[in-house]
Amino acid sequence: MATLQLEIVTPEKKAYSAEIDSVVLPGVEGELGILPNHVAVMTAIKPGELKIFKSGKEESLAVGEGFVEVKDNKVSVLTDAAINIEDIDEGKVEEAMKRAQDAIEKAKAGEHDEAEVAALSAIITRSAAHLHLKRRKRG
Amino acid sequence: MSSAVLSRAARPALRAGPAASIRPIVPSAATFATLREIEGRLKSIRNIEKITKTMKIVASTKLNRAQRAMTESRSYGKTSNTVFDNAETKALDGEGKKTLLIVASSDKGLCGGIHSGLSKAVRRKLVENPDTQIVCIGEKCKAQLGRSSGKSIVLSFANIGKDIPTFAEAQAIADQIAQLPNSYENMEIIYNSFISAVSYEPRSIEAFSEEAIANSPNFAAFEIDDEVLSNLREYALANSLYWALAEGHACEQSARRNAMDNASKNAGDMINKFQILFNRTRQAVITGELVEIITGAAASEA
Numbered sequence: 075m076a077t078l079q080l081e082i083v084t085p086e087k088k089a090y091s092a093e094i095d096s097v098v099l100p101g102v103e104g105e106l107g108i109l110p111n112h113v114a115v116m117t118a119i120k121p122g123e124l125k126i127f128k129s130g131k132e133e134s135l136a137v138g139e140g141f142v143e144v145k146d147n148k149v150s151v152l153t154d155a156a157i158n159i160e161d162i163d164e165g166k167v168e169e170a171m172k173r174a175q176d177a178i179e180k181a182k183a184g185e186h187d188e189a190e191v192a193a194l195s196a197i198i199t200r201s202a203a204h205l206h207l208k209r210r211k212r213g
Numbered sequence: 214m215s216s217a218v219l220s221r222a223a224r225p226a227l228r229a230g231p232a233a234s235i236r237p238i239v240p241s242a243a244t245f246a247t248l249r250e251i252e253g254r255l256k257s258i259r260n261i262e263k264i265t266k267t268m269k270i271v272a273s274t275k276l277n278r279a280q281r282a283m284t285e286s287r288s289y290g291k292t293s294n295t296v297f298d299n300a301e302t303k304a305l306d307g308e309g310k311k312t313l314l315i316v317a318s319s320d321k322g323l324c325g326g327i328h329s330g331l332s333k334a335v336r337r338k339l340v341e342n343p344d345t346q347i348v349c350i351g352e353k354c355k356a357q358l359g360r361s362s363g364k365s366i367v368l369s370f371a372n373i374g375k376d377i378p379t380f381a382e383a384q385a386i387a388d389q390i391a392q393l394p395n396s397y398e399n400m401e402i403i404y405n406s407f408i409s410a411v412s413y414e415p416r417s418i419e420a421f422s423e424e425a426i427a428n429s430p431n432f433a434a435f436e437i438d439d440e441v442l443s444n445l446r447e448y449a450l451a452n453s454l455y456w457a458l459a460e461g462h463a464c465e466q467s468a469r470r471n472a473m474d475n476a477s478k479n480a481g482d483m484i485n486k487f488q489i490l491f492n493r494t495r496q497a498v499i500t501g502e503l504v505e506i507i508t509g510a511a512a513s514e515a
Contacts, residue, residue, distance in 0.1 A: 116441065152448070
């Protein structure tokens with residue numbers, strides 16, 4: 075059976091690189107499953123879970139915002155963060171989320187910069203996605 | 214009176230020695246003062262050597278980290294740009310197309326010709342295309358380009374490149390650039406490309422406009438929305454910037470390491486020369502004093 079070459083790269087490191095059977099991506103317009111011989115696609119992804127299926131096993135990564143390029147059985151995922159779900163520290167994420175929320179309230183009360191608020195909201199979205207994944211995994 | 218004569222007699226020997234090639238040290242002053250002066254200079258050269266040595270060590274440690282960051286960012290930047298390579302995206306050219314040059318330098322000097330090399334490359338581009346506008350990242354290139362082509366600079370950033378650049382910084386810069394009032398058909402990022410630990414060269418990465426991306430011959434192969442396209446463009450700009458900054462940072466550290474290594478070696482050479490000069494001068498002074506005492510004693514006996 076044909077396989078897909080999956081590559082996940084973040085600014086800090088190459089997070090994943092292997093031959094896989096299929097992958098499910100958190101696309102901006104909903105979940106997106108990619109099987110071998112998929113048509114060429116280029117789309118944005120949002121913070122969420124990326125599922126990798128490889129020889130009957132399933133692996134999950136939490137990814138941030140980014141882009142996916144699918145072409146000739148090669149999937150390149152460019153994202154600002156890719157973390158193994160086991161590595162997520164729940165306490166830290168919660169704390170970061172709370173800090174961002176406080177900062178937004180404070181910013182909104184006074185004079186605020188749209189870009190700053192947008193950046194903070196992005197942190198919250200990402201943290202929420204991480205927490206959601208972590209909690210679901212634990213069941 | 215005799216001392217003046219004798220010290221003058223002692224000097225020709227000194228002049229012929231290595232001292233002559235270093236630097237004449239206020240030759241008219243009395244020998245004692247010269248000795249002091251040499252001592253002072255020796256001390257300050259020793260201090261400078263200490264500083265350059267420390268800076269070299271700091272740069273070496275930073276270089277290791279910078280090189281690691283650079284390798285990772287390179288693979289990230291290249292993956293991001295393969296899309297355009299595959300699509301055969303080309304910069305739009307023709308009359309009235311505005312070009313923006315983004316210069317990725319930094320704030321700190323003492324690192325050889327890193328910044329002036331970049332500035333030269335930018336000036337060459339400006340000669341080819343005088344309407345080009347410039348965004349400067351880092352104070353050094355801003356100062357250098359500000360003198361020759363200050364009018365072309367539309368935006369500049371400081372405080373970047375002190376440490377390993379982060380993706381968030383690159384994104385912030387890309388955001389600011391996207392907010393510029395003019396729209397540019399072509400963008401080019403000029404950065405120092407890391408070839409090896411001792412060599413680097415200014416190169417450029419193209420950052421394409423939406424129009425250029427949409428017009429590329431092989432892009433039709435992808436299913437893609439317009440909105441995604443504009444996001445992609447911003448994201449690709451941030452990626453390329455991050456790559457350029459990380460690579461520039463690694464170059465800067467390696468250039469600084471080399472510059473400081475050379476400076477330490479030169480300081481070592483100077484210390485040797487001054488030490489010899491110092492010893493000889495001290496010997497001359499002692500000889501002078503001895504002769505004085507002996508002539509004095511001989512005169513009083515007679």
